[in-house]
Amino acid sequence: MTDLTFLPDRTALEAVGLGVKYRRRGWALRDCAFRLPAGRVCALVGPNGAGKSTLLALAAGLRRPDAGRLRVFGGEPADPGVRPRVAYVGQDKPLYPSFTVADTFRMGHELNPGRWDQGVAERLVRAGDIPLDARVGTLSGGQRTRVALALALGKRPGLLLLDEPMSDLDPLVRHEMMAALMAEAAERATTVVLASHVLTELEGACDYLLMVADGRVRLAGEVEDLLSAHRLVMGRYEGEGVPREFATHQVVEARARGRQFTALLRTDGPVAGDWQVSEPSLEEMVLAHLRAPAAPALIAPSAEPRPGFRREVEAA
Amino acid sequence: MRVVEFRIDRRSGVATYLQIVQQVKQALRLGLLTPGDKLPTAKEVVAATAINPNTVLKAYRELDREGLVEARPGLGTFVRRSLARPGAAAGSPLRVELGAWMERARAAGLDREDVAALVASVLEESYGSPEQTGDRPAGDRPLHDTAHATHDATHEAGHPAGAR
Numbered sequence: 001m002t003d004l005t006f007l008p009d010r011t012a013l014e015a016v017g018l019g020v021k022y023r024r025r026g027w028a029l030r031d032c033a034f035r036l037p038a039g040r041v042c043a044l045v046g047p048n049g050a051g052k053s054t055l056l057a058l059a060a061g062l063r064r065p066d067a068g069r070l071r072v073f074g075g076e077p078a079d080p081g082v083r084p085r086v087a088y089v090g091q092d093k094p095l096y097p098s099f100t101v102a103d104t105f106r107m108g109h110e111l112n113p114g115r116w117d118q119g120v121a122e123r124l125v126r127a128g129d130i131p132l133d134a135r136v137g138t139l140s141g142g143q144r145t146r147v148a149l150a151l152a153l154g155k156r157p158g159l160l161l162l163d164e165p166m167s168d169l170d171p172l173v174r175h176e177m178m179a180a181l182m183a184e185a186a187e188r189a190t191t192v193v194l195a196s197h198v199l200t201e202l203e204g205a206c207d208y209l210l211m212v213a214d215g216r217v218r219l220a221g222e223v224e225d226l227l228s229a230h231r232l233v234m235g236r237y238e239g240e241g242v243p244r245e246f247a248t249h250q251v252v253e254a255r256a257r258g259r260q261f262t263a264l265l266r267t268d269g270p271v272a273g274d275w276q277v278s279e280p281s282l283e284e285m286v287l288a289h290l291r292a293p294a295a296p297a298l299i300a301p302s303a304e305p306r307p308g309f310r311r312e313v314e315a316a
Numbered sequence: 317m318r319v320v321e322f323r324i325d326r327r328s329g330v331a332t333y334l335q336i337v338q339q340v341k342q343a344l345r346l347g348l349l350t351p352g353d354k355l356p357t358a359k360e361v362v363a364a365t366a367i368n369p370n371t372v373l374k375a376y377r378e379l380d381r382e383g384l385v386e387a388r389p390g391l392g393t394f395v396r397r398s399l400a401r402p403g404a405a406a407g408s409p410l411r412v413e414l415g416a417w418m419e420r421a422r423a424a425g426l427d428r429e430d431v432a433a434l435v436a437s438v439l440e441e442s443y444g445s446p447e448q449t450g451d452r453p454a455g456d457r458p459l460h461d462t463a464h465a466t467h468d469a470t471h472e473a474g475h476p477a478g479a480r
Contacts, residue, residue: 041368175366178366179362179363179364179365179366180363181366182362182363182366182367182368182369183359183362183363185362185368185369186357186358186359186362186369186372187359200326203326204324204326204332204366204367204368204371205366205367205368206368207368207370207371278329281329
């Protein structure tokens, strides 16, 4: 196991001009364009109502876009050739309450002929001391989450879509589930998209980031590339507005507290002047962008949809 | 058999892959890892730490580049050379002397932080600041260029999933 899990040339998800319109709320997603290379573990972040769940539902083939296109492994999400390779765990984790855990896995086996891995699914529930003959309806929220994840991983998907999967788990179980996910990613080079509010749980686990806000893509790319494009600067400043030496950079967010001045910059070369400069954490970078909705989007080259696909969509 | 276990501190501000690099080096210095030992696989590390597998592989590649470990395809990553110095081992004269010095410092009323500050300042006098000597990732070294170049070529060609 010496090769990286990601394959820069292969694409798991790709969107151009993607839009979804709800009758009452208007556009949930608008003109979204991005690419997610295969084998990445991608954090999908953004405020409530930003369009995260809508995006996952599109990728799972549960909804059709109202504008533009989204491709999964080069095909339509609902294609019979694509669907078996995608597993989706929604926020409400639908399971049959009257089924036992064993029944649930038998259903997984029946619905995924030739793919189902009983061992993976059973290992995950055994590690949580859940008896196979327990009825799903009698399990706690955290235990149900474990069964839902086991059902998804038992499918051995190429793409695993998780919508706020860890929200009802205690910290120990959350760590265990994340570790199981990462082990799966390491072994099978599974592409994972993980929508979550808990930024600290994503840091370290995710190597790719997709941030949506107001239905648009704000940040997309390899976490490392995005972080190294930004600098957190701190220092003493009492002048008006933004210090002049920042003029060559793009100021994402600036805040003054008394004499102390803090800013997140998208830097172009080194920062001049007497400032304490550091690379932001994932959390700092995302929070600054959430507080500054007017800051321009940053799409890393690896996250740009390929020109061929773009032409294809635009011609249609 | 797992020889080392990594401890990842997400709040430390040190990149995760560098924490692994530093911990392997520390284990090599202390003799916890010796030539021929197998490092845990990426899957074993992530199953324990819940970090991204690519981070582990990046750390191992950095150690490979520095000539400390080598990847044997299909077998794993193995320690090539040790960083242990006989002079630093338990029971060595230097360590005994330092122990005696610490006892005198404690007797003189210095607390842990005083001693740490004193050691850091003498360390800097003798060895220079860490930026000049430290643990930053080294540039390419001619000795291992070839091995590394092959690696990269494999990735660029996008060969089927390596991580198994």
